[in-house]
Amino acid sequence: MAYQLLRFALASRHPETRMFRTPDRLGETYDVVVIGAGGHGLAAAYYLARDHGVRKVAVLDRGYIGGGNTGRNTTIIRSNYLTPEGVAFYDQSVSLWQDLAQDFDLNLFYSTRGHYTLAHTDSAVRTMRWRAEVNKHLGVRSELVGPEEVKRACPRIDLDCGGHAPILGALFHAPGAIARHDAVAWGYGRGASQRGVEIHQQTEVTGIDVEAGRVKGVHTTRGYVSTRKVLCAVAGFTPRVTHMVGIRTPIYVHPLQAMVSEPMKPWLDPILVSGSLHVYVSQSARGELVMGASLDPYEVQSTRSTLDFTEGLAAHMLDMFPFLSHVRVNRQWAGMADMTPDFAPVMGKTPVEGFYLDAGWGTWGFKATPVCGKTMSYTVATDRTHELIRAFSLSRFERYELTGEKGAASVGH
Numbered sequence: 001m002a003y004q005l006l007r008f009a010l011a012s013r014h015p016e017t018r019m020f021r022t023p024d025r026l027g028e029t030y031d032v033v034v035i036g037a038g039g040h041g042l043a044a045a046y047y048l049a050r051d052h053g054v055r056k057v058a059v060l061d062r063g064y065i066g067g068g069n070t071g072r073n074t075t076i077i078r079s080n081y082l083t084p085e086g087v088a089f090y091d092q093s094v095s096l097w098q099d100l101a102q103d104f105d106l107n108l109f110y111s112t113r114g115h116y117t118l119a120h121t122d123s124a125v126r127t128m129r130w131r132a133e134v135n136k137h138l139g140v141r142s143e144l145v146g147p148e149e150v151k152r153a154c155p156r157i158d159l160d161c162g163g164h165a166p167i168l169g170a171l172f173h174a175p176g177a178i179a180r181h182d183a184v185a186w187g188y189g190r191g192a193s194q195r196g197v198e199i200h201q202q203t204e205v206t207g208i209d210v211e212a213g214r215v216k217g218v219h220t221t222r223g224y225v226s227t228r229k230v231l232c233a234v235a236g237f238t239p240r241v242t243h244m245v246g247i248r249t250p251i252y253v254h255p256l257q258a259m260v261s262e263p264m265k266p267w268l269d270p271i272l273v274s275g276s277l278h279v280y281v282s283q284s285a286r287g288e289l290v291m292g293a294s295l296d297p298y299e300v301q302s303t304r305s306t307l308d309f310t311e312g313l314a315a316h317m318l319d320m321f322p323f324l325s326h327v328r329v330n331r332q333w334a335g336m337a338d339m340t341p342d343f344a345p346v347m348g349k350t351p352v353e354g355f356y357l358d359a360g361w362g363t364w365g366f367k368a369t370p371v372c373g374k375t376m377s378y379t380v381a382t383d384r385t386h387e388l389i390r391a392f393s394l395s396r397f398e399r400y401e402l403t404g405e406k407g408a409a410s411v412g413h
């Protein structure tokens with residue numbers, strides 16, 4: 001075995017990768033160039049080919065597929081947002097998730113757990129009630145529950161949280177789920193590739209040509225490509241790419257960290273989130289506790305992990321679950337979150353003709369992967385804004401018509 005591995009490693013030719021084709025050369029022209037082979041870029045390419053018959057599509061990535069935030073996130077999927085526009089959008093995504101594994105013929109380990117957003121203050125209870133009412137009005141299963149229901153769903157929790165942040169209630173959202181993030185990128189990548197889309201890894205876009213207000217082509221580290229349509233789906237790199245076409249956005253980039261514990265016997269079924277304690281947690285199929293918090297408090301483009309984060313998060317975990325004091329942290333990591341002032345995404349057309357944005361996904365974009373693919377592919381293929389993303393246009397910031405999701409997206413993911 002060891003000998004075979006060594007021979008494989010030293011061989012100059014390797015068998016074709018299993019999940020998608022790797023074209024030898026970058027073409028000279030494409031109908032659409034997608035920048036970013038994360039879940040969003042790949043999903044858009046998949047639906048462009050599958051639903052709109054646009055197959056001359058190249059997805060370019062400076063690294064490897066799923067190597068950005070798609071492969072770094074904590075995979076919480078939910079639709080219990082605050083604004084009617086947000087709820088309708090994410091609810092459509094949760095519906096699409098249900099058929100995705102079958103579409104791809106790939107196990108995504110989609111696991112519906114139920115999602116509790118804990119309230120430790122009267123004002124948090126009020127926000128949870130507000131969200132529950134908006135959700136119910138739009139047919140999304142959410143309700144305000146008392147501390148006894150939290151204890152029933154999670155018997156190991158200390159409802160007093162160390163005495164300084166007692167749990168007064170929670171927003172319970174039955175459809176809350178988790179899934180395997182890499183598999184989502186692979187599924188969309190394989191599906192797109194099977195339909196003729198080219199995926200070019202290690203291909204960074206370094207410039208975009210715009211003439212008379214419209215896109216002409218992109219410069220890459222592997223040569224020039226001419227195209228009339230570019231979709232930018234680069235998460236924490238958005239300001240660098242929008243700078244290439246001279247567009248200003250209110251997006252700012254903060255690191256977002258997460259960590260996992262060593263594997264344990266299953267004891268935590270639901271997903272728990274506490275905005276006041278800045279912590280959320282779920283238990284993975286492997287038994288690891290997958291934990292995160294809010295953004296790092298400084299604007300910087302970095303994926304460095306910090307001890308500050310580990311200490312803060314561990315302390316808040318112990319407020320809720322003192323029995324974990326001997327459990328070890330296995331690893332931690334970070335991604336770059338592209339934040340917007342109203343905690344809602346920026347999607348659709350831009351002032352540059354042929355340049356489309358799928359950005360501002362901050363800490364909450366994994367769950368939206370399928371619906372982003374659907375709505376962005378429609379918008380790119382038809383050059384008409386999809387109804388579900390109207391509220392997320394870039395121009396809302398000029399009009400001061402924000403889509404305020406902070407009450408549902410700050411630590412909740």
Ligand SMILES: Cc1cc2nc3c(=O)[nH]c(=O)nc-3n(C[C@H](O)[C@H](O)[C@H](O)COP(=O)(O)OP(=O)(O)OC[C@H]3O[C@@H](n4cnc5c(N)ncnc54)[C@H](O)[C@@H]3O)c2cc1C
Binds near residue numbers: 070
């Ligand atoms: C720690 C953490 C936890 C999170 N938890 C959750 C969660 O629980 N639930 C949730 O819904 N969301 C969560 N998110 C947010 C979610 O991960 C992102 O919003 C989502 O993955 C964005 O997907 P994407 O495809 O747009 O971006 P990415 O997956 O980041 O893909 C963008 C790609 O663009 C490429 N790229 C950048 N610049 C260029 C260039 N110039 N040329 C070519 N390629 C380029 C990058 O290499 C990258 O692969 C979390 C994020 C982090 C960091």
